[in-house]
Amino acid sequence: MGRLAIISDLHVDINHFTEKELQQLFTILMEQEVTHLHLAGDTANRLKTCQAVLDFFNHKGLATSFIFGNHELADVTGEAMMAHYPNVHFLNERFIPLNEKKVLLGFNGWYDYSYSTTNTEKESLRLKNLYWYDRFIQREFSDPEVNRLGLQRLEKILVELEEKGLEVVLATHFVPKREFIVYQTGKYQRWNQLNAFLGSEALGELIDRFANVQQVVFGHTHRKFEEQQIGNTLYSCRPLGYFYEWQLTRDFIRENQLMETFQMAKIRSVLKANQAAFDQYKEQHLKNEFQSAMTLIDY
Ligand SMILES: [Fe+2]
Numbered sequence: 001m002g003r004l005a006i007i008s009d010l011h012v013d014i015n016h017f018t019e020k021e022l023q024q025l026f027t028i029l030m031e032q033e034v035t036h037l038h039l040a041g042d043t044a045n046r047l048k049t050c051q052a053v054l055d056f057f058n059h060k061g062l063a064t065s066f067i068f069g070n071h072e073l074a075d076v077t078g079e080a081m082m083a084h085y086p087n088v089h090f091l092n093e094r095f096i097p098l099n100e101k102k103v104l105l106g107f108n109g110w111y112d113y114s115y116s117t118t119n120t121e122k123e124s125l126r127l128k129n130l131y132w133y134d135r136f137i138q139r140e141f142s143d144p145e146v147n148r149l150g151l152q153r154l155e156k157i158l159v160e161l162e163e164k165g166l167e168v169v170l171a172t173h174f175v176p177k178r179e180f181i182v183y184q185t186g187k188y189q190r191w192n193q194l195n196a197f198l199g200s201e202a203l204g205e206l207i208d209r210f211a212n213v214q215q216v217v218f219g220h221t222h223r224k225f226e227e228q229q230i231g232n233t234l235y236s237c238r239p240l241g242y243f244y245e246w247q248l249t250r251d252f253i254r255e256n257q258l259m260e261t262f263q264m265a266k267i268r269s270v271l272k273a274n275q276a277a278f279d280q281y282k283e284q285h286l287k288n289e290f291q292s293a294m295t296l297i298d299y
Protein backbone atom coordinates (compact mmCIF):
# COMPACT_ATOMS: atom_id res chain seq x y z
CA MET A 1 0.00 0.00 0.00
CA GLY A 2 1.22 3.45 -0.83
CA ARG A 3 0.36 6.72 -2.50
CA LEU A 4 1.70 7.93 -5.84
CA ALA A 5 1.90 11.65 -6.67
CA ILE A 6 2.30 12.70 -10.31
CA ILE A 7 3.28 16.29 -11.08
CA SER A 8 4.03 17.79 -14.47
CA ASP A 9 5.40 21.13 -15.66
CA LEU A 10 7.27 22.15 -12.53
CA HIS A 11 9.51 24.35 -14.75
CA VAL A 12 11.86 24.95 -11.84
CA ASP A 13 14.16 27.26 -13.82
CA ILE A 14 11.48 29.43 -15.44
CA ASN A 15 9.67 29.57 -12.08
CA HIS A 16 12.94 30.51 -10.27
CA PHE A 17 12.51 27.69 -7.76
CA THR A 18 15.28 27.16 -5.22
CA GLU A 19 15.63 24.49 -2.54
CA LYS A 20 13.20 26.54 -0.48
CA GLU A 21 10.29 25.92 -2.86
CA LEU A 22 11.28 22.28 -3.35
CA GLN A 23 11.31 21.89 0.42
CA GLN A 24 7.78 23.38 0.53
CA LEU A 25 6.69 20.83 -2.06
CA PHE A 26 8.38 18.02 -0.14
CA THR A 27 6.57 19.03 3.07
CA ILE A 28 3.20 18.83 1.25
CA LEU A 29 4.09 15.44 -0.19
CA MET A 30 4.96 14.18 3.29
CA GLU A 31 1.73 15.61 4.74
CA GLN A 32 -0.14 13.75 2.00
CA GLU A 33 1.76 10.57 2.91
CA VAL A 34 3.12 10.20 -0.62
CA THR A 35 5.41 7.21 -1.07
CA HIS A 36 6.39 7.67 -4.73
CA LEU A 37 6.73 10.87 -6.76
CA HIS A 38 6.70 10.89 -10.53
CA LEU A 39 7.59 14.00 -12.53
CA ALA A 40 5.76 13.88 -15.88
CA GLY A 41 7.97 16.19 -17.94
CA ASP A 42 8.90 19.88 -18.22
CA THR A 43 10.59 19.67 -14.85
CA ALA A 44 13.29 22.02 -16.21
CA ASN A 45 14.85 23.33 -19.40
CA ARG A 46 18.27 22.00 -18.43
CA LEU A 47 18.97 18.33 -17.78
CA LYS A 48 21.32 19.28 -14.98
CA THR A 49 18.52 21.13 -13.21
CA CYS A 50 16.09 18.28 -13.83
CA GLN A 51 18.57 15.82 -12.29
CA ALA A 52 19.12 18.11 -9.30
CA VAL A 53 15.36 18.06 -8.63
CA LEU A 54 15.37 14.26 -8.87
CA ASP A 55 18.34 14.07 -6.50
CA PHE A 56 16.66 16.47 -4.05
CA PHE A 57 13.67 14.19 -3.52
CA ASN A 58 15.49 10.87 -3.82
CA HIS A 59 18.14 11.96 -1.28
CA LYS A 60 15.34 12.74 1.13
CA GLY A 61 14.21 9.15 0.83
CA LEU A 62 11.19 9.79 -1.41
CA ALA A 63 11.44 7.48 -4.43
CA THR A 64 11.14 9.80 -7.43
CA SER A 65 10.99 8.87 -11.12
CA PHE A 66 10.62 11.02 -14.23
CA ILE A 67 10.05 11.28 -17.95
CA PHE A 68 10.95 14.08 -20.36
CA GLY A 69 8.67 16.82 -21.59
CA ASN A 70 9.48 18.96 -24.60
CA HIS A 71 11.48 21.39 -22.43
CA GLU A 72 14.10 18.83 -21.36
CA LEU A 73 14.37 17.48 -24.90
CA ALA A 74 15.97 20.69 -26.15
CA ASP A 75 18.92 19.74 -23.93
CA VAL A 76 19.16 16.10 -25.11
CA THR A 77 21.01 14.91 -28.23
CA GLY A 78 19.81 11.93 -30.26
CA GLU A 79 16.68 9.79 -30.32
CA ALA A 80 18.33 7.02 -28.27
CA MET A 81 19.14 9.41 -25.41
CA MET A 82 15.64 10.92 -25.58
CA ALA A 83 14.04 7.49 -25.26
CA HIS A 84 16.57 5.75 -23.00
CA TYR A 85 18.31 8.43 -20.99
CA PRO A 86 20.78 6.63 -18.72
CA ASN A 87 19.39 7.45 -15.31
CA VAL A 88 18.01 4.74 -13.06
CA HIS A 89 14.96 6.90 -12.26
CA PHE A 90 14.10 7.60 -15.91
CA LEU A 91 10.84 5.81 -16.70
CA ASN A 92 10.22 6.38 -20.41
CA GLU A 93 8.87 3.18 -21.98
CA ARG A 94 9.55 1.39 -18.69
CA PHE A 95 7.35 0.38 -15.81
CA ILE A 96 7.79 -0.19 -12.10
CA PRO A 97 5.48 -2.18 -9.85
CA LEU A 98 3.26 -0.19 -7.47
CA ASN A 99 1.89 -3.38 -5.92
CA GLU A 100 1.45 -6.97 -7.11
CA LYS A 101 -1.42 -5.98 -9.47
CA LYS A 102 -0.55 -2.49 -10.66
CA VAL A 103 2.36 -0.76 -12.42
CA LEU A 104 3.39 2.81 -13.15
CA LEU A 105 4.33 3.12 -16.83
CA GLY A 106 6.14 6.20 -18.13
CA PHE A 107 5.95 7.48 -21.70
CA ASN A 108 7.41 10.80 -22.89
CA GLY A 109 5.02 10.92 -25.84
CA TRP A 110 5.10 13.43 -28.71
CA TYR A 111 2.71 15.03 -31.20
CA ASP A 112 1.51 14.38 -34.70
CA TYR A 113 -0.44 17.61 -35.49
CA SER A 114 -3.77 15.74 -35.15
CA TYR A 115 -5.26 18.47 -32.94
CA SER A 116 -4.37 21.23 -35.38
CA THR A 117 -6.85 23.17 -37.48
CA THR A 118 -4.13 23.56 -40.13
CA ASN A 119 -4.42 21.19 -43.03
CA THR A 120 -0.85 20.55 -44.05
CA GLU A 121 2.16 19.16 -42.23
CA LYS A 122 4.33 21.74 -43.97
CA GLU A 123 2.31 24.63 -42.54
CA SER A 124 2.39 23.16 -39.02
CA LEU A 125 6.15 22.80 -39.25
CA ARG A 126 6.48 26.41 -40.41
CA LEU A 127 4.43 27.61 -37.41
CA LYS A 128 6.48 25.45 -35.05
CA ASN A 129 9.73 26.99 -36.27
CA LEU A 130 8.22 30.45 -35.95
CA TYR A 131 6.47 30.33 -32.57
CA TRP A 132 7.23 27.19 -30.58
CA TYR A 133 9.96 26.42 -28.07
CA ASP A 134 10.35 22.99 -29.68
CA ARG A 135 12.19 24.49 -32.63
CA PHE A 136 15.27 24.03 -30.42
CA ILE A 137 14.76 20.24 -30.27
CA GLN A 138 16.73 18.20 -32.79
CA ARG A 139 14.65 15.17 -33.78
CA GLU A 140 15.83 12.66 -36.33
CA PHE A 141 12.42 12.17 -38.01
CA SER A 142 9.36 14.27 -38.77
CA ASP A 143 7.03 14.89 -35.82
CA PRO A 144 4.31 12.48 -37.05
CA GLU A 145 7.00 9.83 -37.57
CA VAL A 146 8.57 10.35 -34.12
CA ASN A 147 5.08 10.02 -32.65
CA ARG A 148 4.24 6.89 -34.68
CA LEU A 149 7.48 5.13 -33.69
CA GLY A 150 6.90 5.96 -30.02
CA LEU A 151 3.35 4.58 -30.15
CA GLN A 152 4.64 1.40 -31.78
CA ARG A 153 7.01 0.83 -28.86
CA LEU A 154 4.31 1.73 -26.32
CA GLU A 155 1.89 -0.75 -27.89
CA LYS A 156 4.35 -3.59 -27.34
CA ILE A 157 4.66 -2.73 -23.66
CA LEU A 158 0.87 -2.44 -23.25
CA VAL A 159 0.39 -5.84 -24.87
CA GLU A 160 2.98 -7.31 -22.50
CA LEU A 161 1.25 -5.80 -19.46
CA GLU A 162 -2.17 -6.97 -20.65
CA GLU A 163 -0.85 -10.50 -21.09
CA LYS A 164 0.52 -10.39 -17.56
CA GLY A 165 -2.88 -9.26 -16.27
CA LEU A 166 -1.45 -6.07 -14.77
CA GLU A 167 -3.32 -2.81 -14.22
CA VAL A 168 -1.60 0.30 -15.56
CA VAL A 169 -1.21 3.91 -14.45
CA LEU A 170 0.27 5.69 -17.46
CA ALA A 171 2.18 8.95 -16.94
CA THR A 172 2.89 10.87 -20.14
CA HIS A 173 3.63 14.50 -20.99
CA PHE A 174 1.49 15.23 -24.05
CA VAL A 175 -2.29 15.26 -24.55
CA PRO A 176 -3.85 11.90 -25.47
CA LYS A 177 -7.48 13.02 -25.93
CA ARG A 178 -9.18 15.80 -27.86
CA GLU A 179 -11.40 16.45 -24.82
CA PHE A 180 -8.42 18.32 -23.33
CA ILE A 181 -7.75 20.57 -26.31
CA VAL A 182 -9.26 24.06 -26.24
CA TYR A 183 -10.38 25.52 -29.54
CA GLN A 184 -10.64 29.32 -29.48
CA THR A 185 -13.20 31.31 -31.39
CA GLY A 186 -13.24 34.88 -32.71
CA LYS A 187 -10.01 36.85 -32.80
CA TYR A 188 -7.98 34.13 -31.04
CA GLN A 189 -9.05 31.47 -33.54
CA ARG A 190 -5.75 31.50 -35.42
CA TRP A 191 -3.95 30.16 -32.32
CA ASN A 192 -5.86 26.88 -32.78
CA GLN A 193 -3.19 25.98 -35.33
CA LEU A 194 -0.70 25.68 -32.47
CA ASN A 195 -2.77 22.86 -30.96
CA ALA A 196 -0.73 20.81 -33.45
CA PHE A 197 2.04 20.60 -30.87
CA LEU A 198 -0.06 19.53 -27.88
CA GLY A 199 -0.30 15.81 -28.42
CA SER A 200 -1.67 12.94 -30.41
CA GLU A 201 -5.16 11.56 -30.84
CA ALA A 202 -3.60 8.23 -31.88
CA LEU A 203 -2.19 7.86 -28.34
CA GLY A 204 -5.72 8.07 -26.93
CA GLU A 205 -6.96 5.55 -29.50
CA LEU A 206 -4.18 3.17 -28.53
CA ILE A 207 -5.07 3.50 -24.84
CA ASP A 208 -8.74 2.80 -25.69
CA ARG A 209 -7.73 -0.69 -26.83
CA PHE A 210 -6.37 -1.64 -23.41
CA ALA A 211 -8.99 -2.05 -20.69
CA ASN A 212 -6.24 -2.49 -18.09
CA VAL A 213 -5.09 1.15 -18.42
CA GLN A 214 -6.93 2.52 -15.39
CA GLN A 215 -5.60 6.04 -15.29
CA VAL A 216 -3.61 8.36 -17.54
CA VAL A 217 -1.93 11.43 -16.07
CA PHE A 218 -0.44 14.05 -18.37
CA GLY A 219 0.33 17.79 -18.54
CA HIS A 220 1.90 20.13 -21.12
CA THR A 221 -1.32 22.17 -21.56
CA HIS A 222 -0.52 24.62 -18.74
CA ARG A 223 -4.26 24.54 -18.14
CA LYS A 224 -5.98 22.42 -15.55
CA PHE A 225 -8.99 20.30 -16.46
CA GLU A 226 -11.60 18.34 -14.52
CA GLU A 227 -10.81 14.65 -14.45
CA GLN A 228 -12.68 12.71 -17.13
CA GLN A 229 -13.57 9.05 -17.46
CA ILE A 230 -13.30 8.03 -21.12
CA GLY A 231 -14.01 4.37 -21.74
CA ASN A 232 -12.28 2.36 -19.02
CA THR A 233 -9.74 5.05 -18.28
CA LEU A 234 -9.65 8.07 -15.99
CA TYR A 235 -7.73 11.04 -17.46
CA SER A 236 -6.09 13.62 -15.17
CA CYS A 237 -4.47 16.84 -16.39
CA ARG A 238 -3.33 19.45 -13.88
CA PRO A 239 0.11 20.81 -14.82
CA LEU A 240 1.76 23.42 -12.59
CA GLY A 241 2.80 25.74 -15.43
CA TYR A 242 4.65 29.08 -15.33
CA PHE A 243 4.41 31.46 -12.35
CA TYR A 244 2.63 34.07 -14.43
CA GLU A 245 -0.11 31.53 -15.25
CA TRP A 246 -0.83 30.47 -11.66
CA GLN A 247 -4.09 31.03 -9.82
CA LEU A 248 -2.15 32.65 -6.94
CA THR A 249 -0.74 35.20 -9.40
CA ARG A 250 -4.21 36.10 -10.64
CA ASP A 251 -5.38 36.39 -7.02
CA PHE A 252 -2.39 38.62 -6.14
CA ILE A 253 -3.12 40.94 -9.06
CA ARG A 254 -6.85 41.06 -8.28
CA GLU A 255 -6.50 41.54 -4.52
CA ASN A 256 -4.03 44.38 -5.03
CA GLN A 257 -5.97 45.85 -7.98
CA LEU A 258 -2.86 45.93 -10.14
CA MET A 259 -4.70 45.65 -13.46
CA GLU A 260 -7.97 47.18 -14.56
CA THR A 261 -8.66 44.33 -16.92
CA PHE A 262 -6.68 41.13 -16.81
CA GLN A 263 -4.07 40.99 -19.60
CA MET A 264 -1.79 37.99 -19.84
CA ALA A 265 0.79 39.90 -21.88
CA LYS A 266 1.32 42.46 -19.11
CA ILE A 267 1.53 40.12 -16.11
CA ARG A 268 5.30 39.77 -16.01
CA SER A 269 5.96 43.51 -16.02
CA VAL A 270 3.28 44.07 -13.34
CA LEU A 271 4.86 41.37 -11.16
CA LYS A 272 8.33 42.83 -11.67
CA ALA A 273 7.12 46.23 -10.52
CA ASN A 274 5.71 44.59 -7.36
CA GLN A 275 8.37 41.93 -6.88
CA ALA A 276 8.79 42.08 -3.08
CA ALA A 277 5.05 41.98 -2.40
CA PHE A 278 4.60 39.19 -4.94
CA ASP A 279 7.42 37.13 -3.41
CA GLN A 280 5.77 37.42 -0.01
CA TYR A 281 2.35 36.51 -1.39
CA LYS A 282 3.87 33.58 -3.28
CA GLU A 283 5.49 32.20 -0.15
CA GLN A 284 2.11 32.18 1.60
CA HIS A 285 0.11 30.65 -1.22
CA LEU A 286 2.47 28.38 -3.13
CA LYS A 287 1.28 25.44 -1.06
CA ASN A 288 -2.22 25.70 -2.58
CA GLU A 289 -0.77 26.04 -6.07
CA PHE A 290 1.32 22.89 -5.58
CA GLN A 291 -1.66 21.02 -4.17
CA SER A 292 -3.85 21.92 -7.14
CA ALA A 293 -1.13 20.60 -9.47
CA MET A 294 -0.71 17.08 -8.15
CA THR A 295 -2.57 13.90 -8.95
CA LEU A 296 -2.64 11.47 -6.05
CA ILE A 297 -3.23 7.78 -6.69
CA ASP A 298 -3.52 5.24 -3.89
CA TYR A 299 -2.21 1.79 -4.59
FE1 LIG B 1 5.26 22.94 -19.71
Ligand SMILES: [Fe+2]
Pocket residue numbers: 042069070071173219220221
Ligand atom coordinates in the same frame (compact mmCIF):
# COMPACT_ATOMS: atom_id res chain seq x y z
FE1 LIG C 1 5.38 20.71 -22.29
